[in-house]
Amino acid sequence: MKNEILKSTTDKVDKLFTYAYTEKVFSKNECEKIIQIGKDKGLIESFTKGDTDIRSSKQAWLFNDNDLDWIFKKITDVVFFLNNEYFNFDINELNEAIQFTNYKAPSDKYGKHIDRGYQFLVRKLSLSIQLTDPKEYEGGELILYEDEKGIEMKKEQGTLILFPSYVLHEVKPVTKGERNSLVAWVTGKQFK
16 A cells, blocks of 8 residues: 555656756857857846846847857757756747846846746746856856755856746856856746
8 A cells, every 4th residue: 555655646746857957068169159249249238127236237139040040059959958858848949039148247147036927928948058168257156046045056168057947046246257148048838
């Protein structure tokens, strides 16, 4: 009887990971090329609801066109692989442009937030790709929160971090140099 009860609850055990990652999605040269592309697009100041206490950075938007399809293809391939291995969400694609974000010292950051909201597209997975060599800046850690302490993500250049869009996260203030990253969201049908 005990084994039958244990077996019947196995399908009810939470098997959802908080995050997954892949290193070297982009090479050093590719990261530097993407940084140049992002900066050439023209960076604009980015604030959340006009409140610099929450977010201070600059950004540009990268759209899936012939010149940038290599970026979208690499990201899509990795995202679908990681989703199948760690989340198994019913996802469609990257329905939004990719955000190139530039954080500069002495204090650019993005405070605690989630990437989904009422009346948004149904964002299921969020991703962040580290473009800058971590030796070139200090601070700027991406922190995901399962609890009050949080988990610091890898900073290696070219690393893609993938996590459910409802996970609380932040980018700590950059205290020296500058941090560049790509951010994107993977959409799908409403959770049920």
